[in-house]
Amino acid sequence: MSQWDDTQITGKLKEGGNKITKIYQIGRKNQNTHKIVVLETDIPLQPLIQIGQTGTKYRLEPYKNKPRFCNNCKHWGHHSSKCKNKTRCNNCGGTHKGKCLRTHPKCAQCLGPHLPKSPACQATVRELNIINEMELRQINYNTARKLHKLDKQQHSSIVGSNNINPNQLTKIGNEITLEINKSLTVLEKVINLIHQSNHKETKGIHKTLLNAKSEFQNLITVNDCIRNG
Numbered sequence: 001m002s003q004w005d006d007t008q009i010t011g012k013l014k015e016g017g018n019k020i021t022k023i024y025q026i027g028r029k030n031q032n033t034h035k036i037v038v039l040e041t042d043i044p045l046q047p048l049i050q051i052g053q054t055g056t057k058y059r060l061e062p063y064k065n066k067p068r069f070c071n072n073c074k075h076w077g078h079h080s081s082k083c084k085n086k087t088r089c090n091n092c093g094g095t096h097k098g099k100c101l102r103t104h105p106k107c108a109q110c111l112g113p114h115l116p117k118s119p120a121c122q123a124t125v126r127e128l129n130i131i132n133e134m135e136l137r138q139i140n141y142n143t144a145r146k147l148h149k150l151d152k153q154q155h156s157s158i159v160g161s162n163n164i165n166p167n168q169l170t171k172i173g174n175e176i177t178l179e180i181n182k183s184l185t186v187l188e189k190v191i192n193l194i195h196q197s198n199h200k201e202t203k204g205i206h207k208t209l210l211n212a213k214s215e216f217q218n219l220i221t222v223n224d225c226i227r228n229g
């Protein structure tokens, strides 16, 4: 992998009137091979750029939010460069040194019988939801993360008991409102898109969706009553 040459590459990227707003260094500090460039452009970018006729080729990829996995503590949500936790074993979630003796995996995050990156893990599902939410709402990681709080205790305390106390009811209510609002956001987006497309065939759907929207809004009112007891 070639070293990044700022002047040459930015020069190349600016061709055709493109404007560079920001350049971020990614990866290890001593590795200077990958960067994120925030670029304002009206033209589709070529997947490869070459410096000079025979010069080095650089691959260009559109930036996509990727799930963050920590190779140190084996949790989703941050990179190992930012990790303040103990080093954990990928196989058993333990903090032992040397070879792991456990035959069946135990997740470092949820203690379940799978590896931490497994799609069977709640934490993996959550991380993917966070990334989707970021794309959908164009929000940053931390904001999206707050919308997808892993309601581990909430869940277990509700499922694990025969009684629900008013405190839990408020919590459930909050969670329901959050979910309804999420659906409402998607619904509104679709309604707007259909409205803009202005096709005859979609007129009927438009009406149905508007009805659905008001149903959702009714649900929020009902749920407010639940929350307030």
Ligand SMILES: [Zn+2]
Pocket (backbone or CB within 6 Å): 070, 071, 072, 073, 074, 075, 078, 079, 080, 082, 083, 084, 085
């Ligand atoms: Zn970590």
Ligand SMILES: [Zn+2]
Pocket (backbone or CB within 6 Å): 089, 090, 091, 092, 093, 094, 096, 099, 100, 101, 102
């Ligand atoms: Zn282990």
Ligand SMILES: [Zn+2]
Pocket (backbone or CB within 6 Å): 107, 108, 109, 110, 111, 112, 114, 115, 116, 120, 121, 122, 123
């Ligand atoms: Zn797990």
